[in-house]
Each structure stands twice: as C-alpha cells, then as structure tokens.
Amino acid sequence: MTTLPDAAPRPPDWSAGTLASVLPSVADRLGVGRYAGRDVFDLPAVPRTVVVLVDGLGHDLLRQRSGHAPFLRSHLGAAKRVPCGFPSTTATSMGTFGTGLPPGAHGLVGMQVLDPDTDRLLNELSWEDGPDPRRWQPNETVFEAAENAGVTVTMVGPHYFDGSGLTTAALRGAGFRAARSIDDRVDAAVAAVRATPRSLVYLYWGEVDKVGHVHGCQSWQWGDEVESVDAALRRLCARVPDDTSVVVTADHGMVDVPFADRVDLAHEPALMSGVRHLGGEARNLQLYTDPGAAADVEQAWTSRFGERVRVLTRERAVDEGWFGTVRPDVLPRIGDLLAVTTGTFAIVHSGLMRREVVALLGLHGSTSEAEIAVPVVVVPPRRG
Incomplete structure (x- = not known):
C-alpha cells in the first residue's frame, strides 16, 4: 500500500x-x-x-x-x-x-x-x-x-x-x-x-x-x-x-496500520548502521546513534523512506516545541534522531521488539x- x-x-x-x-x-x-x-x-x-x-x-x-x-x-x-x-x-x-x-x-x-x-x-x-x-x-x-x-x-x-x-x-x-x-x-x-x-x-x-x-x-x-x-x-x-x-x-x-504497510528493520541492516539503541515505538522511533554517525543515519533513513517518515534531529524537535521546554537533564533521553511516520505506515524490528508488539494492528505514537x-x-x- x-x-x-x-x-x-x-x-x-x-x-x-x-x-x-x-x-x-x-x-x-x-x-x-x-x-x-x-x-x-x-x-x-x-x-x-x-x-x-x-x-x-x-x-x-x-x-x-x-x-x-x-x-x-x-x-x-x-x-x-x-x-x-x-x-x-x-x-x-x-x-x-x-x-x-x-x-x-x-x-x-x-x-x-x-x-x-x-x-x-x-x-x-x-x-x-x-x-x-x-x-x-x-x-x-x-x-x-x-x-x-x-x-x-x-x-x-x-x-x-x-x-x-x-x-x-x-x-x-x-x-x-x-x-x-x-x-x-x-x-x-x-x-x-x-x-x-x-x-x-x-x-x-x-x-x-x-x-x-x-x-x-x-x-x-x-x-x-x-x-x-x-x-x-x-x-x-x-x-x-x-x-x-x-x-x-x-x-x-x-x-x-496494515501489515503490508510496514518495514522490518531486521531485514534492512543498512538502516541500523550507526544506530546504537533503537527506542520509541513503531510509529515514532527514537534513534540513539554512535558518536559522529547521526548525519549519515539521517541521510540513510531519509533516502529510504522519503515522505513516509519525518526524520527530525533532537535539536529540531526541541526547537519546534514538540516537547515543550526541555530540562537539560532530559535532553539526552530524547533520541539523536526521531523517525516520525506519516499516513498508515510503521517501522518495526522483529529482532529487537517482542513478537506481540510486532503483531499489533492498531498503533499510535506519531503526529x-x-x-x-x-x-x-x-x-x-x-x-x-
């Protein structure tokens, strides 16, 4: 789809x-x-x-x-x-x-x-x-x-x-x-x-x-x-x-989110290159990247998904006001990059997420x- x-x-x-x-x-x-x-x-x-x-x-x-x-x-x-x-x-x-x-x-x-x-x-x-x-x-x-x-x-x-x-x-x-x-x-x-x-x-x-x-x-x-x-x-x-x-x-x-309208990162190893931790959830992933890797990860994800995903840096998400005013000690809790899905689209990782989570039909987390x-x-x- x-x-x-x-x-x-x-x-x-x-x-x-x-x-x-x-x-x-x-x-x-x-x-x-x-x-x-x-x-x-x-x-x-x-x-x-x-x-x-x-x-x-x-x-x-x-x-x-x-x-x-x-x-x-x-x-x-x-x-x-x-x-x-x-x-x-x-x-x-x-x-x-x-x-x-x-x-x-x-x-x-x-x-x-x-x-x-x-x-x-x-x-x-x-x-x-x-x-x-x-x-x-x-x-x-x-x-x-x-x-x-x-x-x-x-x-x-x-x-x-x-x-x-x-x-x-x-x-x-x-x-x-x-x-x-x-x-x-x-x-x-x-x-x-x-x-x-x-x-x-x-x-x-x-x-x-x-x-x-x-x-x-x-x-x-x-x-x-x-x-x-x-x-x-x-x-x-x-x-x-x-x-x-x-x-x-x-x-x-x-x-x-139809199951045909999802990407499984377990089958997309190039997208996990430079990603140290995969946080968030299927409609709104938070990517914690290796030192110096954020720009390359942002480019790879943007090229792969186009308009189906908004890839925001932490700085942009904070500057735009998505989290409101952010305490200094809270900043590093937010992903270096946020992959915010649009339409009826989701991104899962069957190797890192529990089977029950990957199998969910109804999802939330996005904008x-x-x-x-x-x-x-x-x-x-x-x-x-």
Whole structure:
C-alpha cells in the first residue's frame, strides 16, 4: 500500500488547552490554590470530581464511532478536542496528565527512551530495572498538590498499578483502590467519591486501547468495548453525589496500520548502521546513534523512506516545541534522531521488539490528528 503524508503537523500549543490542562483545571475548580486560575475548560466549581481516563479513546475515533457510545455522544456537543502531546503514547501522556506539564518538563519523553546514566533503554511503561521514578520525574504531581490542599485523592485501577514505576513518577499522591472489571471500578469510584465531602477520584480503564491494538480500532471488537465503557460511564454519572462533576478524557488515539504497510528493520541492516539503541515505538522511533554517525543515519533513513517518515534531529524537535521546554537533564533521553511516520505506515524490528508488539494492528505514537487529538467530556453535577 502506498501511504500519503499527513498535512504538515504542528507542535502542541502548550500555553493553550492540552491534556496537560485537564487535572490543573479540575484542581482549580476544586479550590486547590496551587492551580487557581488554571481552568481552561469552563468547568463547574464543585467539591467533588471523578476523572475517567479511557486509554486509547481518541477524540476523532469517538466521533467517528459514536454510535457505540450514546451516553458520551449526548455530551459531545460541549466537549473539547485537545492534543495529548508528543509522542502520542501512554507513558508520555500519563506524565503530561499527572503533572500538568509538557514532556520536556516532566521527562517521560517516550515509550522506550535512553537512561543516560546507564546507557540502557528504559521502557517507561513497565519500568523494569528502571531508575528511581521520583528522581526521573521530580516535579510535584497534581494529586500531591490536591492532597496538600485538603482534597482526598483516590486512584482506581488494576492492582499492579499500585506503586509501579510509572504510577510513582506520574501519578503519585493518591490513595489506591484496586478493582478489576469496569463495573468494579465504577463501584470503587462511587464509594471513594462519597466517602469525603471534598474529593478527587481518578478512574483508569485500559481495555479500549488493548482491543484496538490487537483487533484494530475499526473492528467490531473495538466498538463492543466502547459500548461497555459508555454504559459504565452512564452508571457512574447516575450514582455519584449530586454535587459531583465527571470528566472523561484519554491519553491518545490510534490508527490501524496494515501489515503490508510496514518495514522490518531486521531485514534492512543498512538502516541500523550507526544506530546504537533503537527506542520509541513503531510509529515514532527514537534513534540513539554512535558518536559522529547521526548525519549519515539521517541521510540513510531519509533516502529510504522519503515522505513516509519525518526524520527530525533532537535539536529540531526541541526547537519546534514538540516537547515543550526541555530540562537539560532530559535532553539526552530524547533520541539523536526521531523517525516520525506519516499516513498508515510503521517501522518495526522483529529482532529487537517482542513478537506481540510486532503483531499489533492498531498503533499510535506519531503526529496524526487521529493519534494526538483526545476528548475532554464534562458531565456537570446534577445540582450546584
């Protein structure tokens, strides 16, 4: 399949509404002084809020397939469409969501990035053998600020999130309630928000993303999963106290990438010449090059892929503002080169990536609107 380049992508405007604005806006309307005046979504001033993040529920996908989500569809008219940031991947977006900062400030700059202290790749999702997450991401989280302001903060999610590296780095400060199914998580969220008169509850659901990866975001399985989530959100909003708002958002969207529209670097050894570490993911690779090899690698990749891939130097990506303002210690975590795919195209390496990852149909990480745009859906309280 021949892929067409996307329209020239623009970096997020970090001074406007983005995924980084969601929790600061909520905290502002809960009366957290640290975030006074930060609401950009015109949220209601309330004593209690439940924030639901549905992994992989991109704004454009939700609109396209809104027949599977009648409850959310009824609130889409007032919903906002905002960028999640760059790369459009869960680890980065969780840092952006949890801290209210762009990636260059919080430092979670990709799914798999270089730890300069060890010269090893760190998978920021699994955090296996990773550094101290509090050192890696030293900024105060919104949850910490809310707790310090007297708001009871509770996170509801799978048990293995409790104390994980990514949770500690991006979302520390909340109490934790483990729950497995979507209905169990709704029950836990309702109980938590009812428990105190001033509360912030965060509920995470990851199955939409998982189904999209395996079956594709255009599949009937994806539609079925969204129907389940939509029904659960309807129940949640019906059961929370009357003075509680509910905010629904996502960490990224997704595109389906046909397997015929991919290149496997295991069969392209010339493209790996000069590449010391291959980070990132199939839609947005981060290339850590041997000393002095970056220019040759850039030329080889540009010649091979043409308009199907934007090859950016670290300096250009930073100068263009893709990561926002970047801390000096974060700079070497970013690839010397970034290979950002366009259209429905991806680059894998079957010798370095797990078989399960190479086999995924639905992908994200790049700069298309389908991947970057996420919804901010607000269900106001039944009474002020």
